[in-house]
Amino acid sequence: xxxxxxxxxxxxxxxxxxxxxSVVDAAKEVFxxxxxxxxxxxxxxxxxxxxxxxxEVDEFGFxxxxxxxxxxxxxxxxxxxxxxxxxxxxxxxPAFGGGLVVSNHSGTVPLDGxxxxxxxxxxxxxxxxxxxxxxVFRLPFIGELARKAGATLATSEDTERMLRxxxxxxxxxxxxxxxxxxxxxxxxxxxxxxxxxxxxAMRTGVxxxxxxxxxxxxxxxxxxxxxxxxxxxxxxxVPVTPFFPWLGVLGMVPLPSxxxxxxxxxxxxxxxxxxxxxxxxxxxxxxxQVRETIQQTLHSLxxxxxxxxx
Amino acid sequence: xxxxxxxxxxxxxxxxxxxRRVALDPTVDxxxxxxxxxxxxxxxxxxFVRADIRHAVLAHVLSSEEVDTVVHLGVIATPTSVGGxxxxxxxxxxxxxxxxxxxxxxxxxxxxxxxSSSKVYGSSPKDPxxxxxxxxxxxxxxxxxxxxxxxxEGYVRGFARRRPDVRVTMLxxxxxxxxxxxxxxxxxxxxxxxxxxxxFDPRVQFCHxxxxxxxxNHATLAGVHGTFNVAGDHVLTLAQAIRRxxxxxxxxxSIFLGALGSVIPLLxxxxxxxxxxxxxxxxxxxxxxxxxxxxxxxPKFTTPEAFEDFARRSRPGAMQPExxxxxxxxxxxxxxxxxxxxxx
Numbered sequence: 001x002x003x004x005x006x007x008x009x010x011x012x013x014x015x016x017x018x019x020x021x022s023v024v025d026a027a028k029e030v031f032x033x034x035x036x037x038x039x040x041x042x043x044x045x046x047x048x049x050x051x052x053x054x055x056e057v058d059e060f061g062f063x064x065x066x067x068x069x070x071x072x073x074x075x076x077x078x079x080x081x082x083x084x085x086x087x088x089x090x091x092x093x094p095a096f097g098g099g100l101v102v103s104n105h106s107g108t109v110p111l112d113g114x115x116x117x118x119x120x121x122x123x124x125x126x127x128x129x130x131x132x133x134x135x136v137f138r139l140p141f142i143g144e145l146a147r148k149a150g151a152t153l154a155t156s157e158d159t160e161r162m163l164r165x166x167x168x169x170x171x172x173x174x175x176x177x178x179x180x181x182x183x184x185x186x187x188x189x190x191x192x193x194x195x196x197x198x199x200x201a202m203r204t205g206v207x208x209x210x211x212x213x214x215x216x217x218x219x220x221x222x223x224x225x226x227x228x229x230x231x232x233x234x235x236x237x238v239p240v241t242p243f244f245p246w247l248g249v250l251g252m253v254p255l256p257s258x259x260x261x262x263x264x265x266x267x268x269x270x271x272x273x274x275x276x277x278x279x280x281x282x283x284x285x286x287x288x289q290v291r292e293t294i295q296q297t298l299h300s301l302x303x304x305x306x307x308x309x310x
Numbered sequence: 311x312x313x314x315x316x317x318x319x320x321x322x323x324x325x326x327x328x329x330r331r332v333a334l335d336p337t338v339d340x341x342x343x344x345x346x347x348x349x350x351x352x353x354x355x356x357x358f359v360r361a362d363i364r365h366a367v368l369a370h371v372l373s374s375e376e377v378d379t380v381v382h383l384g385v386i387a388t389p390t391s392v393g394g395x396x397x398x399x400x401x402x403x404x405x406x407x408x409x410x411x412x413x414x415x416x417x418x419x420x421x422x423x424x425x426s427s428s429k430v431y432g433s434s435p436k437d438p439x440x441x442x443x444x445x446x447x448x449x450x451x452x453x454x455x456x457x458x459x460x461x462x463e464g465y466v467r468g469f470a471r472r473r474p475d476v477r478v479t480m481l482x483x484x485x486x487x488x489x490x491x492x493x494x495x496x497x498x499x500x501x502x503x504x505x506x507x508x509x510f511d512p513r514v515q516f517c518h519x520x521x522x523x524x525x526x527n528h529a530t531l532a533g534v535h536g537t538f539n540v541a542g543d544h545v546l547t548l549a550q551a552i553r554r555x556x557x558x559x560x561x562x563x564s565i566f567l568g569a570l571g572s573v574i575p576l577l578x579x580x581x582x583x584x585x586x587x588x589x590x591x592x593x594x595x596x597x598x599x600x601x602x603x604x605x606x607x608x609p610k611f612t613t614p615e616a617f618e619d620f621a622r623r624s625r626p627g628a629m630q631p632e633x634x635x636x637x638x639x640x641x642x643x644x645x646x647x648x649x650x651x652x653x654x
Contacts (some may be wrong), residue, residue, distance in 0.1 A: 020648050023648060024648065024649065037645070037649065040645060041642060044638050044641055044642060045638065047638075048634050048635060048637075048638045050553075051553060051629065051634050052553055052554065052556070052629075052631040052634050052635075053546075053549070053550040053551065053552070053553030053554035054554070054631070055550065056544075057513070057545060057546070057547055057550070058544075058545075059439065059440060059513075059544065059545050059595055060439045060513075060595075061439075061513050061545070061547065134435045134436045135435075137435040137436075137592070138435040139509075140507075140508060140509020140510055141509040143435065143509075143510065144509060144510055144511045147511075147513075148511075152439050153435075153436065153437070153438060153439065155438050157438040157439075157440075157442070157445065158438050158439045158440075161438075161439070161440065
């Protein structure tokens with residue numbers, strides 16, 4: 001059908017078909033291929049369940065569905081494409097039952113914790129229950145997200161509870177001293193605190209798996225600290241990096257360093273004698289052993305990684 | 311010779327129902343209900359004695375009736391029903407002190423059961439995920455019903471030390487829900503639009519009123535000395551609970567929530583005090599292992615089940631699950647139609 005100047009113009013009926021075709025094509029793009037109908041139905045059902053509160057959280061607030069559908073899916077491209085994470089020693093993670101993963105901590109924000117939990121999920125098919133400082137749970141939005149991702153407060157009661165229930169628990173004993181350290185001190189492990197996590201592992205007889213993460217130090221290299229502002233905001237530090245706060249939001253994009261995560265041989269605690277958990281010397285010794293293992297693995301991984309961003 | 315039970319707080323709903331229930335037990339000879347207001351419903355076999363426990367009247371009742379079991383349900387949570395916060399505090403704290411003094415003087419008293427609240431644990435970001443009975447609160451409640459409960463518990467513990475021959479059972483109940491329960495929490499959840507603290511989605515646990523009554527019954531008749539948490543299994547997050555009620559919720563920064571609560575009349579019933587705002591930010595979990603293993607009590611309702619019972623009986627909200635499911639079906643229909651057209 002042509003109009004007066006000879007150019008072909010689609011009839012109204014045909015334009016309706018074009019519109020539906022493009023909507024269908026868009027849906028295929030979003031949901032991937034021919035399965036888009038089923039995926040759309042799934043998404044609708046998921047949305048309905050969320051709106052009506054028809055989902056479950058465990059006693060710590062862990063929302064498995066939300067963690068897998070949103071958090072892990074968002075983190076996976078970051079881990080695989082941006083940080084190109086290489087994982088070694090995933091077989092050292094216990095396949096079932098309680099276990100304590102102890103890791104170094106770096107990177108200004110606890111992104112290494114999130115990436116480690118994603119890696120444990122993808123390579124060992126287990127959920128890593130992260131232990132966080134009370135600052136995390138004091139903050140709006142972040143505290144809520146942390147609980148939904150399976151994290152809980154780093155207290156001995158919660159740790160022992162989780163270990164006794166057979167959960168895999170992740171602890172970052174360096175805490176804010178670890179992630180807030182200046183770039184010049186990278187990969188030097190800070191003090192591991194009083195070793196409360198080791199006592200918890202001994203009391204419950206679970207293996208301790210040392211974990212070394214290389215690559216997180218370079219994502220936000222800290223060159224300064226606005227301590228007066230930190231004191232005002234009651235934060236442990238307010239970091240200054242070469243890009244933040246000068247570039248604003250752009251400065252919050254992490255640098256694409258190459259990550260290597262290695263899980264070491266588990267240290268077994270079942271052989272510990274009765275009452276060993278309350279012996280501070282034994283706890284300190286075991287803590288030092290774990291710390292040494294992580295530090296040595298860090299050095300070895302650094303040697304293997306040619307450059308920070310390769 | 312059966313038991314003689316004295317129950318305080320029978321003028322209120324829970325107290326009245328408990329008194330009626332315990333009177334039906336064959337091992338109980340006599341039940342005396344005490345309160346300053348007469349009970350709204352008939353108490354059946356329970357003898358009602360009108361007395362203000364703030365005054366020293368109970369010693370006489372305890373000795374003349376030969377009471378051997380005292381159940382204290384007279385700690386009040388709602389100030390409005392008794393004419394203000396000062397009266398509430400007097401009834402709670404001084405009333406308890408007088409009751410305990412009377413029990414101490416009475417040689418015949420062998421058992422004391424006190425209904426306390428899980429609010430004594432407070433709510434803070436430093437809390438462990440689940441509070442066991444031996445854990446101390448990280449942020450002790452500083453005002454309101456929660457603080458009264460903390461003081462009451464302190465006095466009860468002191469009494470237990472002075473009279474070690476008396477079996478003292480304290481039940482820390484989670485938020486009660488049920489067809490006949492009206493608390494600040496249920497009032498809050500039944501608001502047409504529920505204001506939540508922006509950026510926080512706390513875990514909450516509930517105890518069905520039937521389970522609370524059963525627990526009190528069990529503690530009175532077959533009880534064990536000690537303090538026990540009473541709550542249904544599992545937790546709900548606040549957003550989940552509000553959504554299951556089919557109500558929309560709106561996040562308000564915590565600094566404004568308290569102010570909002572005093573300004574908007576509808577919200578005053580919900581009592582958005584500092585303690586409540588802390589609870590709505592950080593929530594609370596209760597460890598009920600001791601309830602099962604030591605006290606020997608199993609609740610019939612889990613937290614989601616108790617809440618479902620509450621949701622079934624409350625006024626329907628704007629976003630009922632049936633409506634949302636209908637909406638989903640309609641969207642799916644539209645999509646199917648679009649696909650149908652695309653294939654022609």
